[in-house]
Amino acid sequence: MTQSLARIKRDFTQGLSQISRFWGFPKGMGAIFAVLYLSPTALSLDEIVQETGLTKGAISTEIRTLARMGLVHRSTKLGDRKDYYSAETDFYAAIRSILQERQNSEFDRAVRSVKDTLTVMDENWVDDEEWNFVWQKVQALQDFFDAIDSLTKAVIKLESLGLSNVTKILSVLK
Amino acid sequence: MTQSLARIKRDFTQGLSQISRFWGFPKGMGAIFAVLYLSPTALSLDEIVQETGLTKGAISTEIRTLARMGLVHRSTKLGDRKDYYSAETDFYAAIRSILQERQNSEFDRAVRSVKDTLTVMDENWVDDEEWNFVWQKVQALQDFFDAIDSLTKAVIKLESLGLSNVTKILSVLK
DNA sequence: TATTTTGTTTAGTAATTACTAAACAAAATA
DNA sequence: TATTTTGTTTAGTAATTACTAAACAAAATA
Numbered sequence: 255m256t257q258s259l260a261r262i263k264r265d266f267t268q269g270l271s272q273i274s275r276f277w278g279f280p281k282g283m284g285a286i287f288a289v290l291y292l293s294p295t296a297l298s299l300d301e302i303v304q305e306t307g308l309t310k311g312a313i314s315t316e317i318r319t320l321a322r323m324g325l326v327h328r329s330t331k332l333g334d335r336k337d338y339y340s341a342e343t344d345f346y347a348a349i350r351s352i353l354q355e356r357q358n359s360e361f362d363r364a365v366r367s368v369k370d371t372l373t374v375m376d377e378n379w380v381d382d383e384e385w386n387f388v389w390q391k392v393q394a395l396q397d398f399f400d401a402i403d404s405l406t407k408a409v410i411k412l413e414s415l416g417l418s419n420v421t422k423i424l425s426v427l428k
Numbered sequence: 429m430t431q432s433l434a435r436i437k438r439d440f441t442q443g444l445s446q447i448s449r450f451w452g453f454p455k456g457m458g459a460i461f462a463v464l465y466l467s468p469t470a471l472s473l474d475e476i477v478q479e480t481g482l483t484k485g486a487i488s489t490e491i492r493t494l495a496r497m498g499l500v501h502r503s504t505k506l507g508d509r510k511d512y513y514s515a516e517t518d519f520y521a522a523i524r525s526i527l528q529e530r531q532n533s534e535f536d537r538a539v540r541s542v543k544d545t546l547t548v549m550d551e552n553w554v555d556d557e558e559w560n561f562v563w564q565k566v567q568a569l570q571d572f573f574d575a576i577d578s579l580t581k582a583v584i585k586l587e588s589l590g591l592s593n594v595t596k597i598l599s600v601l602k
Numbered sequence: 603t604a605t606t607t608t609g610t611t612t613a614g615t616a617a618t619t620a621c622t623a624a625a626c627a628a629a630a631t632a
Numbered sequence: 633t634a635t636t637t638t639g640t641t642t643a644g645t646a647a648t649t650a651c652t653a654a655a656c657a658a659a660a661t662a
Contacts, residue, residue, distance in 0.1 A: 259559060262545060266566060269541035276535040278452030280620055291569075294561050299639070309622050314640060316620095335630065335638060343565075345572040361450040367443035371436060385433060387468050391517075392440060395465075398519040401594050408601045420575050422600045427582045427593065454650055473609070483652050488610060490650095509608060509660065 263292055267306075282308050283316050287325055287341055296329055296338035324351025353406045365399050372396055437466050441480075456482050457490050461499055461515055470503055470512035498525025527580045539573050546570055 267288035274284025289305040290297060297305070302313050317339060320326035325348050329338050342348045356362065375389050412419060441462035448458025463479040464471060471479070476487050491513060494500040499522050503512050516522045530536065549563050586593060 259554075259562065262549060262562065265548075266542065266545050269538050269545065272538035272541070273535065276533075276538060282620075292562055292565055294558065310638095311623080311640075311642090312621055318640095337639075343568065345569070359450075361447065364443050364446035364450060367446070368440065371440050371443065374439075375436060380433075384468065388433065388436065388466055391466055394517065395519070404598060405594060408598050412601060419601065420579060423597055424578060424582050426596045426600050427586060456650075484608095485610075485612090485653080486651055492610095511609075 263289075266292065280316060282306070282312060283320060286313060286316055287320060290326060290339055290341040291343070293340075296340040298336040298338055300336075302339065323355050324348050350410050350412070353410050356406070368392065368396055368399065437463075440466065454490060456480070456486060457494060460487060460490055461494060464500060464513055465515035465517070467514075470514040472510040472512055474510075476513065497529050498522050524584050524586070527584050530580070542566065542570055542573065 267285050270288040270291075271281040271284040274287070275281040285306045285308070286302060289302060299310055299313060299317075302308075302317075303310055306313070308316075317326060317328075321328055321339075325342050327340050327342060329340065330336075331338060342351075371392055372389075375385075375392070379385075441459050444462040444465075445455040445458040448461070449455040459480045459482070460476060463476060473484055473487055473491075476482075476491075477484055480487070482490075491500060491502075495502055495513075499516050501514050501516060503514065504510075505512065516525075545566055546563075549559075549566070553559075
């Protein structure tokens with residue numbers, strides 16, 4: 255019994271929706287990406303409306319986030335005023351782009367607040383036991399964040415995070 | 429003008445709350461972890477209620493998730509029926525533990541659904557152009573997931589993901 | 603056995619987030 | 633200039649998630 259391609263596409267799209275939700279993105283975002291990813295041609299807003307059942311408005315805003323993260327590219331055709339969207343197929347490139355995006359994000363503001371805590375403590379030093387204890391703990395977390403930060407910066411700088419690099423990393427960690 | 433320790437703790441806690449939210453966890457979870465992390469002694473549920481302003485019920489459920497992720501440890505004292513909680517201070521250990529937890533998660537179920545799509549396609553092969561196209565795309569995503577998977581498995585297996593390992597990775601990626 | 607002290611579960615509410623429908627804006631065409 | 637075709641913004645609703653208050657359970661103590 256043969257499964258229709260439509261059915262397969264639908265299942266795949268639903269899978270990506272769940273993955274998207276798991277990472278804290280709207281599930282619609284996953285669906286939009288999936289539809290574009292499986293399409294041989296770039297799609298217009300209205301075509302995406304057709305395929306996903308979402309509203310133009312929703313897609314308009316969510317696709318902008320996708321584009322900002324580098325997971326989707328916008329293009330135009332001469333003599334056609336529609337925008338066309340296609341999915342990034344180099345996932346490693348996409349990861350780099352997401353990490354870069356992250357640098358200016360709400361997350362980094364929060365991470366910076368830990369660093370600020372440290373600065374405030376340094377500037378108003380009190381020499382009692384608890385103060386010392388807290389300072390050390392905050393410092394340790396800061397060190398951890400710094401390590402993560404240099405890792406992500408290294409990854410961003412890579413020309414390509416292809417399979418070869420992944421293999422290299424794996425061999426070091428063995 | 430000296431900032432009181434209480435104030436510093438509050439700021440730090442708020443910072444971790446935001447980070448927690450950014451990663452898709454309830455902000456209360458970040459707050460609970462922060463309070464435990466800055467406390468020199470293990471705290472009971474009621475003490476955490478005091479420090480965070482959350483309800484016993486909320487803390488009870490959220491701290492169980494934290495424990496499952498290995499970010500918090502539960503202990504008891506002889507002749508005392510309270511449970512006491514303390515924060516994991518080895519963040520690298522915590523990351524390993526989170527990655528491990530992830531293996532059985534909703535996320536993995538979704539990732540597996542991509543693999544299932546492939547299997548279904550293999551079993552009902554149709555030799556037309558679009559089918560081929562879709563198959564290749566799904567396969568590419570699968571390969572990507574596999575690469576990520578071997579990376580996380582390698583990290584989980586490490587005795588310790590200390591600074592030395594991070595440095596090693598960095599040197600390979602240069 | 604009755605009471606106290608703890609943690610857990612449950613039913614419901616508050617807060618947040620995703621999404622729709624519709625107004626709008628901008629640009630091209632008639 | 634008026635109309636059409638596109639994408640965006642906005643105000644409001646639906647759906648989801650975080651949380652509270654209170655009932656409950658389990659175990660220790662009186």
